[in-house]
Amino acid sequence: MAESDDQYDALGAIYERAKHIPTGLAERATLLSAVGDLLGRSVLDVACGTGFYARLFHDLGATRVAGVDSAGEMIGYARHVERREQRGITYEQHDATALPVLGEFDVVTAVWLLGYADDEAALDTMIGNLKANLAPGGRLVVLVPNPDADWDLLAQYGRYGYEITRTGPMNVKQPVTVQVLGDPPFEFDSFYWERGVFDAALSRAGLADVTRQPAVTPDDDRGEEFWGPLRQSPSFGVFTAVRGDA
Numbered sequence: 745m746a747e748s749d750d751q752y753d754a755l756g757a758i759y760e761r762a763k764h765i766p767t768g769l770a771e772r773a774t775l776l777s778a779v780g781d782l783l784g785r786s787v788l789d790v791a792c793g794t795g796f797y798a799r800l801f802h803d804l805g806a807t808r809v810a811g812v813d814s815a816g817e818m819i820g821y822a823r824h825v826e827r828r829e830q831r832g833i834t835y836e837q838h839d840a841t842a843l844p845v846l847g848e849f850d851v852v853t854a855v856w857l858l859g860y861a862d863d864e865a866a867l868d869t870m871i872g873n874l875k876a877n878l879a880p881g882g883r884l885v886v887l888v889p890n891p892d893a894d895w896d897l898l899a900q901y902g903r904y905g906y907e908i909t910r911t912g913p914m915n916v917k918q919p920v921t922v923q924v925l926g927d928p929p930f931e932f933d934s935f936y937w938e939r940g941v942f943d944a945a946l947s948r949a950g951l952a953d954v955t956r957q958p959a960v961t962p963d964d965d966r967g968e969e970f971w972g973p974l975r976q977s978p979s980f981g982v983f984t985a986v987r988g989d990a
Contacts, residue, residue, distance in 0.1 A: 765905025773960040782806040785850040791857035795822030848879035878987040894977035951985035
């Protein structure tokens with residue numbers, strides 16, 4: 745068991761490092777600003793990964809938190825942390841294109857999920873499944889690759905802990921490789937979709953008040969010279985919408 749715990753801790757140390765580099769700090773600040781007050785609320789975090797945000801949502805006052813991810817090793821790590829630091833968070837393994845209704849949640853989040861949809865039909869399916877888990881009046885918060893990215897500014901993203909490289913032509917979505925700098929560095933593939941695709945899909949699902957949230961950066965001593973370009977062209981975009989039907 746100790747060896748398994750060590751392996752999980754090594755996995756978490758690598759993947760959660762992306763939440764602590766500068767662009768990860770801005771991602772977190774923007775997401776939490778969009779989610780709003782969680783005190784007494786229920787939250788479903790779809791594509792929860794290691795459970796980083798699920799734990800944060802609980803610690804910010806959510807009374808019921810559930811996490812879902814398609815990757816068994818991520819769910820395994822999240823459950824490992826839950827056993828060690830019990831919060832009452834439940835984790836289940838589901839693919840977002842086949843996500844069942846797990847309940848009616850006040851808030852449903854999906855961080856970096858929608859960019860991985862195979863096409864617009866799969867995107868519609870994912871969003872429909874997210875909506876189906878929202879209580880009437882509930883809030884959907886999705887974080888996606890920035891559809892208005894300035895590629896000249898993204899080319900300077902090493903200062904924020906990332907290097908983003910385009911790996912093919914834009915055809916509705918732009919394939920990229922993202923390298924998270926550090927020791928050791930690690931890479932993952934991502935896709936930057938065309939402007940208008942995500943907000944149109946959210947509206948097509950019948951969600952109301954579809955809104956692009958402004959990027960938020962930490963208020964620290966690095967100041968405007970450091971954070972200004974990131975706010976101008978963040979690696980991410982955050983959209984919110986509301987389930988208005990009864």
